[in-house]
Amino acid sequence: MTHTERRQRLRRLFAGSQCLIPASVYDPISARIAESAGFEAALFSGSAASAVTLAAPDINLLTLSELAAQAARISRASTLSLVIDADHGYGNALNAMRTVQELEWAGAALISLEDTVIPVPYGRALTDVDLISQEEMAGKLRAALSAREDPALMIAGRLSGLAVEGLERTVARARAYAATGVEAIFLLKPTGLAQIQAVHEASGLPLIVALAPPAISRTDMARFGVRVASQGHQPLAASIKALQETYAALARGATAEELKGSIASHDDMRKVMRSEEYRKWHAEFMGGKQPPNI
Amino acid sequence: MTHTERRQRLRRLFAGSQCLIPASVYDPISARIAESAGFEAALFSGSAASAVTLAAPDINLLTLSELAAQAARISRASTLSLVIDADHGYGNALNAMRTVQELEWAGAALISLEDTVIPVPYGRALTDVDLISQEEMAGKLRAALSAREDPALMIAGRLSGLAVEGLERTVARARAYAATGVEAIFLLKPTGLAQIQAVHEASGLPLIVALAPPAISRTDMARFGVRVASQGHQPLAASIKALQETYAALARGATAEELKGSIASHDDMRKVMRSEEYRKWHAEFMGGKQPPNI
Amino acid sequence: MTHTERRQRLRRLFAGSQCLIPASVYDPISARIAESAGFEAALFSGSAASAVTLAAPDINLLTLSELAAQAARISRASTLSLVIDADHGYGNALNAMRTVQELEWAGAALISLEDTVIPVPYGRALTDVDLISQEEMAGKLRAALSAREDPALMIAGRLSGLAVEGLERTVARARAYAATGVEAIFLLKPTGLAQIQAVHEASGLPLIVALAPPAISRTDMARFGVRVASQGHQPLAASIKALQETYAALARGATAEELKGSIASHDDMRKVMRSEEYRKWHAEFMGGKQPPNI
C-alpha cells in the first residue's frame, strides 16, 4: 500500500462518523503486531519515539532526524496509516516546514504540531506548560501546510493549553488554527464532553483527542467530531513489564526452558518477521530451492 | 563508564574462571532494564538487530550502518559491556575493517566475525550454511585486528560450521583463527562438551558459546574455557508476546483500566527512562525550579 | 516537483530520440548548482557516493544506508531526475529488493543494478571483474522490479562484462535482462558503435552508456537508442582541484582577501543556498519582519 493510499484511508476514517482507537506504535515490531491485530491506523508519539530511541523521558531530547528515521522504519514494516505527533515541529515555522517534509517522506498519514514552547525554557519547571501565541502558531501551521507535497497528507494543529488557558482561549485558538487550512484539531486532555463539543464547533474540523476521561464514551466523542481517541501507550508499557520480568528471571538463573511459557513461540516469531514472505521471494528470485524454514 | 572501561570489565570476565549468561539486548530500553536487573555484559546479535530495525528474519538484510547505529543507541543508554555478533563483517576483509571501526565507535566491547558465506548465495536454500575458506577467514580476522584502535576492544572469530564440516575441520579452523591474534573464539551449536574442550584446547582461547544443549552445565562449560554462554533471545520474544496480547486486547476494546495489571506502572516507566536523573540535571542547570515529576 | 513527476520527466527523455549528458552529482550543493546550470537529469554513482561519504575508492565499502541517505539529501535539495547507479544492489536478490525500496523512498527516478560480483572476492585483485551468472542477474532484476512501488520508477540492468566476456555473451545477457521487464540497459565501456547497436537491438530497450570513447558522437549514440551518456565525474574532480589549491594557499598564509577571486561571491553563495526563498518564507510565516539578508 503506497503512502498516498494510507493517507487516503485515514481521510476516509476522518470523513466517517466513528471514533477510532489507534494503535500506539513505536517501532517496526510493534507496528507489525498492531497491524496483525487488525488496526488500520496508529499513533506514533514523540514520547514513544524518545523512549525507544533514547530511553529518555519526553522532554524534547530527540532530534527530528531520529523521529523521522524511526517513522520510516515503522512505515516500511507495516501499512498502518500513521498519525505522528510531531511535538512543536522541532523549532520555529521554518523548522516546522522541514518537519513536514521529513515526516512526509517517512510515510506519515497525518502530522500534528502543537502550540507549546519546547523545550522547556530556562527558569521554568519541567512540568510547566507555556504556549506560543495564537499568531505564531497560526504562522507555523501555514508554514507546515505550504511544505506538504502530497495533498493526501493531513496536517493537524494541537491544542495543548486547555489546562493553562481555559476553554475560551482554547476555542479561539481552535478557530484560528482551523482558519489556516489544517484539516484536523488535536485536543489534549479535555475534562468533559462540552469542551470537545466547543472545540469541534468552533473549528468545524474532525478531532483527535488524547487523555480524555474514561467516563466519556466513544459514542459521545464520535457525535462531536472525534475521529481518533488515544488512550495512552499501553503496548510499550506492556513490553517494558515483560522485559523487566524476563531479565529478572534470567538474572536469577532461569533457563530457556523455564521461560518458554512467557515468550512468543518460534512460529509467532516467524509470523511477526514475515519469514514466509521472504521464503517465497527467495524461492522466486534465488534459483528455486525451497528452504524449509528461516 | 567510558567505552574503554566497559571493555576492560569484559576482559576481566574473560580472564576469570566463570561462565556468564549475557543479557540479550536489542534496543536502549532492553539494555536499560537488563542493566537494572544486574547484568554487566550483554549480547547484541545480528538477528536481534534485524528484528528490531526491520522486523525481518536474520537473512542479512540489515546494513552495517543500521547495526552500528542501533549499537550506539544501546551504548548510550547503558553501561553494559556489549558483545556484538557482527555476522560476517558485512563483506570481505576490507568491509570487516569498516565493521570494526564503526562498531568500535559505537561502543562495542567485543566484536565477533563469523566464517559463513553471507548473504546466502544464488541457488542455495535460505537455511544452507556455506563456509568461506580457512585462509579467507584468517585474512578477515587479521584485517579486523588491524582496524582496531582501542587495544581494550576484543575481536573474536566465530566458528559456524561444526554441523557442516565436523569437529576435525572446526578444530583446525579454531587453531588458525587463534593464530591471527584474536582473543576469543565463538563456537556455534556445540552438541557436546568434548567439542567445546577440543576447540578450547586447540585455540588456547576463552570461548563464547551459543545454542549449546541445556544438558551441558555452566560449571562444565566454565571448566573448558567458556566465559559467555548465550541461551537465546528470550527478552525480545517476551516483549513480542506481551505486544501480541496487548494489541489483541486493545483490538477487542479493552480499556486502559483493564490493562493496568499487565503493563509497567508509571513509576517503573520513570525508572526505566531515568526521569529522576533528568529532573536533577534540570534543577541543576535550568534555573533551579524543582519539577515535581516528568 | 514530486518524485513521481521527476520519474515521468525521465521517462519522457527515454521515450524521445536525443542522447543526454547527465550532470554527475554527489551532494546537495552539486545538485543545486547542476540544476541552476540547466540540467534536468543527473547521475549519482556509487563511486561518487563512496568518495563524498568516506573519501574512499569505489570498492564497495559504502553501505546501502549511506547511499540512500545521500540520495535523499540530493533529492531534497533539487528537482533533478536522479539516475542512481546502485552497484550490485548491495547483496543478493533479496538485498536488491531492499535497495530498490530504499532508493525509491530517497527519490530515485531510475535505479541501475549491475552484474558483477561485489565486493571483490578473496584471492582476486581489486581490479578483477567477475560476473554473476545470467540467471542470477535475471533473478535479481525480477526481484528489483517486484519491490518497486511507484510504477513511474525505472529499473535498469547494467552490463559490466563487455571487456571480460565479449560481445556475444553480453548481447545474450542484454536479451535476458530485457526479458525480466527492466526498462533500460546500462552498458559500461563500449569500445565501438557496433556494440551499442547490438545491445540496443537485442534488448529493444533504451540505453545508458558510460565511458564510451569520445570518438563516438552523441548523434550516433542517439541513433542506437542511447538516451543517457555519462562522460565521467568532472564536477567532483573540479571541486577537488579547487580545494587542493585553496588549502595549499591557506597553508602558505594566503589571506581571505587574496583568495577572493577564486571563490564564489557572497551573492553566489546566497543563490546556491536559496537564501531568498527562506527570506520569503520567514517574512510569510514568522511575523512579517523583512530581514535584509541571510
Add this chain to the structure above:
Amino acid sequence: MTHTERRQRLRRLFAGSQCLIPASVYDPISARIAESAGFEAALFSGSAASAVTLAAPDINLLTLSELAAQAARISRASTLSLVIDADHGYGNALNAMRTVQELEWAGAALISLEDTVIPVPYGRALTDVDLISQEEMAGKLRAALSAREDPALMIAGRLSGLAVEGLERTVARARAYAATGVEAIFLLKPTGLAQIQAVHEASGLPLIVALAPPAISRTDMARFGVRVASQGHQPLAASIKALQETYAALARGATAEELKGSIASHDDMRKVMRSEEYRKWHAEFMGGKQPPNI
C-alpha cells in the same frame, strides 16, 4: 590517531603562544585535502554543515543528528583536531548535554556553544541577534561540562553579542562563562584588538576568534591569547565556484577532454581517496594478489 590524542594535540596548541589559522572543513574530502596540505586543526561550523547537508542557509534548520553524523564522517576520514562550532547546543541545557555527548563520540576535539537565541524567535528578523541571559548560558556551559566523558575534550563558550550588547556586558559574560570551568572563549566579530585583550584578561582563557578585521595581525592576536583565528569558509566557496564553472561548461557541451586542465588528475584523486592504502590492505588481507591500481 585516537580521538583523545587529537584532543591532546589541540590542547598543546592552546597551551602554546601561537595563533593558528584552522582549516575550514565540511566533509571527508575537504578534511582529507586539508590534512594533506599540512593542517593539524580544523574548524567545522554549523553554517558549513548546513550548507553541505541541506544546501540551506545558516538558520538552524540542521539537526544535531545531522551535524554529528557529518562530524563523524570527517573524523573517520582524517586525523585533524576538530573544533566544532555547535551553535547553541541544539536547545536548552539538557539538549546541550546531548550535543556534547554526540559530538564527543563523533570525535570532536573542542565543542563551542554560543549564547544566542536560536532559531530566530517569532516576530524577529532573520538577521536579528538575541542573546540568552548570562545565567542561562552559564547553566548551559556547566551542563555541557558535566556531559563530557573524555577529560581531554575541550568545551568553549562563545560570545556572539559584542555588536548588540557592547564590550562591558560582553566582558562580564566572558568572566561568568570562564567561571563555569570552560577552557576557551570563542569571540565573534571583534572590531579591535582592545576587545580581544579585554575578553582575554577577564576570562583568563585562550581565545578562538572569528571574523576579526584583517588589519589585526595574527602576532597581535597571539599576544592577547588568541590561539585559533578563523578567517572564513574559503574552501567551500572555492569548491562552489569550481562547480559553477564546471556545470556551466558541461551544460554548454564541453567534453571531458576540454575540462582536463580544470579538474584533479587521476593520480590526485587516488591520493585523496587513499587508494594506495586500500591497495596495501587488499594485498595483505585478501589473498595476496597485487592489484595494479584502483
